[in-house]
C-alpha cells in the first residue's frame with residue numbers, strides 16, 4: 056500500500072512526512088520548499104508502507120511541472136491512498152484542491168493541520184460535519200506539536216474511502232462531460248481535463264475541443280475559467296458550512312508595517328544588513344578560534360615531526376584543507392543557515408519577497424520568480440530546480456540571475472576573505488556590486504528575451520515564532536551536506552593538489568596563466584589554481600587559496616586590494632559545477648554554456664576594471 060501526502064504549499068506536509076517516517080526532508084515556512092517527490096516508509100503493526108511527500112500545489116489542472124508530475128502520479132494510480140493535508144486557517148483555498156482531487160477517485164483521508172494556530176485565531180472547525188459531507192475520515196492535527204499524527208496511518212489503512220461529495224458543475228460542462236465519456240469511452244476525470252485541453256490522447260483532445268468551443272462560445276469564458284469558478288464557489292460554500300471564524304488575525308497590524316514601502320523597505324534593509332553583519336561577526340569570531348587551535352595543536356607540531364618533503368607536503372595540504380574547511384567555511388555556513396532559517400520560519404522571507412516584487416517587475420520577473428531567487432541565497436542548485444514553475448522567458452532570465460545570487464558558499468568567500476582581511480564596509484560593497492550587476496543583467500535580459508510578462512500572486516507565509524529545534528535541524532541539514540560532501544571533496548582535492556604541487560605541475564599551470572593573473576587581475580600566480588578549484592565548489596576557491604598560500608592568514612601574503620579583487624572574481628566567475636549540472640538538466644546545454652560564459656566574462660572584466668581602478672588611485 057502506498058500513501059501520498061498531497062496539499063497546498065506550506066501546509067505542513069513535509070513536517071508530517073518527517074514525523075511519520077523519521078526522515079529529515081527540508082521544512083520551512085516558505086511556500087514551495089519541497090521540490091520533486093520524496094519517498095519514505097512507515098511501519099504499522101509490523102507491516103511497512105511507502106509514503107510519498109508531494110510538492111505543494113494549488114490545483115491539478117495547471118501546466119506547471121509540479122502539477123503535471125502530481126497529476127500523472129494520480130492518473131497512473133501510483134498512489135493507493137491519499138492523505139489530503141489542509142491548513143485549518145485557509146480551508147476555503149485548500150478545499151479547492153481537495154475538490155479537484157476528489158475527481159481522481161482515489162481513497163482518501165483528510166488531515167486538517169495547523170489546528171494550534173487556528174484555535175489561537177478563534178477558528179472553530181466542525182470536522183465531524185466535514186467528514187459527513189465528504190464521506191471520508193477527517194483528522195485534526197497540529198504537526199508542530201505532534202498532535203494526532205499517530206492517528207493518520209491507522210485511519211488511512213482502515214477507513215480511507217472515496218470522497219463522495221459531488222461538485223455541482225455548470226450544466227453545460229456536465230453535459231459536455233457526459234457526451235465526451237459516451238463518445239470516447241473515457242473516464243469522467245479525463246473528460247474534465249480534456250475539455251481544458253489537457254491530456255495525452257490526441258483523439259480525445261480533438262473531440263473535446265469541439266465541445267469546449269461550443270461551451271466557450273455560449274458562456275464567453277474558457278472551460279478552465281468556468282470549472283475554476285465552480286470549484287471556487289463550492290469550496291467557499293463548504294468552508295462556510297464547516298467553519299466559524301473568531302477574532303481577527305493578530306498579525307494583521309504588523310503585516311501592514313512589514314509590507315508597506317514605508318517602513319517596510321528600510322526595515323527590510325535593516326534586517327538583511329544585520330543578518331549579514333551577524334554572519335560576519337559570529338563567523339570571524341569562531342573562525343579565529345578554530346584557526347588558532349589548528350595552528351597550535353596540529354600544523355606546528357606536524358612540522359616538528361621531521362617527515363620527508365613529499366609526506367610533509369601532503370600532510371600540510373590535508374591539515375590546511377581541514378583548517379580551511381572547518382575553520383573558515385564551517386563558522387560562516389552554520390551561522391548563515393541558522394539566520395536564514397530564522398528569517399524563513401518567522402514568515403519574514405515572503406514579506407521581503409513581496410517588497411522586492413515591485414523592483415523585480417522592472418527587472419522583468421514576477422513574484423513567483425522571487426522564490427527561486429530567495430532560495431538562491433542558500434544554494435543555487437535547489438533555486439535552479441525550482442524555476443520549473445516559471446514560463447520559458449522567465450526561466451531564461453532566472454537562470455542568469457540566480458547563478459549570480461550570492462549563495463552561502465559565496466557568502467563564505469565574502470565574509471571569510473573580505474570582511475575578515477579587508478573590512479566589513481568592503482564586504483558590503485561586494486554585495487552591492489553583485490546586486491547592481493544582477494539588476495543590470497536583469498534589465499538587459501528583459502529587453503532582449505522574447506515572451507510575455509505575467510503577474511502572479513505570491514502567497515504570504517504566516518508570521519510565527521521560529522522554533523529553535525526546527526531552526527537548528529534545518530541548519531544541521533545543510534551542514535551535513537557541507538560535512539559529508541564538501542569536506543571529503545576538499546580533502547581529496549587537497550591531496551591531489553599536494554601531489555601535483557610536489558610534481559611541479561601546479562607551478563607549470565600557474566606559470567601559463569601568470570600573465571593573465573598578474574597583469575590583468577593583479578593577483579599572485581597561485582590565484583589561478585584557486586579559481587579553478589572554485590568551480591568544484593565556490594568556497595573551495597578560498598580554501599585552496601589558503602592551501603597554496605600556505606597559511607590561513609591570507610592578510611599576511613596578499614594585499615587588501617588583491618584579496619578584494621580575488622573575492623569579486625571568484626564570486627562572479629562561473630557557477631559551481633553542481634549549478635552548471637542542474638542548469639544543463641533543466642535548461643539544456645546552450646543556456647548552461649551561455650550562463651557559464653557570461654559569468655566567466657563578468658568575473659574577469661570586473662576584476663580587470665577594479666585592478667585598473669585601484670592602480671590609478
Ligand SMILES: Nc1nc2c(ncn2[C@@H]2O[C@H](COP(=O)(O)OP(=O)(O)OP(=O)(O)O)[C@@H](O)[C@H]2O)c(=O)[nH]1
Pocket residue numbers: 062063064065066067068069070071081082083084085086087088089090109110111112168169170171172196197198199200400519525
Ligand atoms: N504552528 C504550526 N506550524 C506548523 C504545523 N505544521 C507545520 N508547521 C510549520 O509550517 C511550515 C511549513 O511546513 P512544511 O512541512 O515545510 O510544509 P509543506 O506543506 O511541506 O510545504 P511545501 O513543501 O512548500 O509544499 C514550517 O515552518 C512548519 O514548521 C502545525 O501544525 N502548526
Ligand SMILES: [Mg+2]
Pocket residue numbers: 068069070081082088089109110111
Ligand atoms: Mg514540503
